[in-house]
Amino acid sequence: MTNVPLTNYKSRKILRINNQNRLWFQFDTNIFCLTNSESANKVIRNFHDAFVFIFSTIKRNPNENPLVLFDLRNIKEFSFTGRLALYAFISNCRLRTLKLDIIKIILPESETAAKDLEKSGFLDASQDYSVDRLNARWDRPGRYMSGYDPDKHIDPLLNILDQELKGALPEELKSAITEATLNVVDHAYKNVTENPSLKDNHLVNDRWWIHYEFDTKASILNFAITDQGFGIPKTFKDDPTLKALSNAERIEYAMINGNTSMNETKHGKGSKNIKRPVERSKTDTLTILSWNGLYEYNKETEEPKLQDLKNLDDAGYIGTLLAWSIEI
Template sequence: MREDEWDGVRSFDSIEFQGETRRKFTFEKKLCAYDKNAGSQLISTINEMENHLIQNEGIPVVVDLSDVKKITACGATVLFSSISLCQLETSNSFIIKVIPPTDSYAQSLFRRSGLWDAIRPGTLRKLDKLWDVKSNFQSGNDPDRHLDPTLEILQENLNCKFPDKLKEAINEAYNNIVRHAYPKEGSDTRWWQYSYINRETNKLVFCIADRGIGIPLSFKNIEQGSATKLISHAMIKGNTSTLKPYRGKGSWTMQKPVVKDIKHKLIIVSENGVYKYVDPDKELELYSLGSSFKGTLLAWEFDIGNHS
């Protein structure tokens, strides 16, 4: 078996850490949510951690990132959502402690990207502060309250007008989460997001994750098939989980910013399905992971030319 292959087996040890017994969850070298091997590893580990802390009310945890050498935007967003979810569900700021990467580049990125501030001990007050300091990492539950601050933060980092079609897609993603991701009445309709601008490549990346029922489950009563098939079905203009024609624009709106432009990309991860729209002249990349993400992750890579 190659070093980067995943055999589906995980072991989590109890250790003494800073004077108390904690269960250690070790993450692999590449923090990525959509790569076949790295994505399966990451999602399997956060699933085990969430089951341990939320379902089983287990002992506190140490998240060990010391082996991590590469942090992708999608991987960072999923990790942020998982750690924050555990902190909120247990109402314990210190339920998780983190060992940062030892690799110098990964450690620098871990801190300057804002990931450390996003996953450090804390609950709702910490999440509110991320908005106050205009962090690249944020979490919200109200589109009316959080859309404008999100766009303002992104606009501040651009020297050009913020793309209207991406604004529309982000707004639709927020509304879809609030309306469809959490069907249980009274649920916190929360999402987690990360955005950044790569000055070297002139790319704007925006990732958003919810921890709801996922796209495939919301379409199970309408269409049959694998997670990838159901995600693909959801992305066809006019298809809707409500069976109401006037409500069939949501998923298409989220893909609309990247259609007909080879410089723009969209990645979706929901359950074990991965949907990658990277080139309008090529077939979609559709494949399954070895683990199922509880929720939906959307990521846009948007070319901003030489205007940033």
């Protein structure tokens, strides 16, 4: 499983019901978002503690069947990155534990937020509880998808997007999405402990999840991809020259000429491909979240905006999330 430091989630009350450990997580924020620091702190903390609870419980007793309850009743608005992160987290935990009902959600009381989950396709996509169901989604594509093989999944994904945009998908974004998926396979899971109980472990450990939405009135495409791997900042943790850098600064370092923790040069143009889609317009933005580092780049500011999310102690977003918001 993903190497995540154990934190003290035990300040929360664990209920033992019908021989099952259950842990309840209330999302005490109005906006379910990963790019707003106040909201992100609360969302990421819950994700992290839920992950630790699930896998520490199963590690103690592989026959245990823990249950996490995500209470979304207070949520009034979801960002598209927030929806993707929730989809990927639930899917990842199901795949790695082979337990289908390990996470359940209570829908928002806000009618607007509840309809948002339905209209965006989240409620339908969240039923993809197995590798077979995730793979079958390529036969009935929607705005949430998951893949693991660039050779098998990149062209179909780009075709789906191009059809959605009636042939207007920018070539720069095609290259950026391709680069992002290759990065997942090449880097994201290199330091992740494999689960020997998984028959086809590579189907999980090379996996990425995507979500997109197109605002037809504003002609804005929002596209995001995430993995559930090691994360950019932690790949540089053993480099003595980078130890003094913050998590956001390590992301920035990785985006300079495609630096990698393995000092590879073959991906030197990768970071340029990732940034190029948002260099056409001053309003376009690229956002990268990894562990608790947040990186935001657009043409107008030239220099990226860097932020380390606070009050997370040793918790962080599991993996790396990249999001482009571009005018079409």
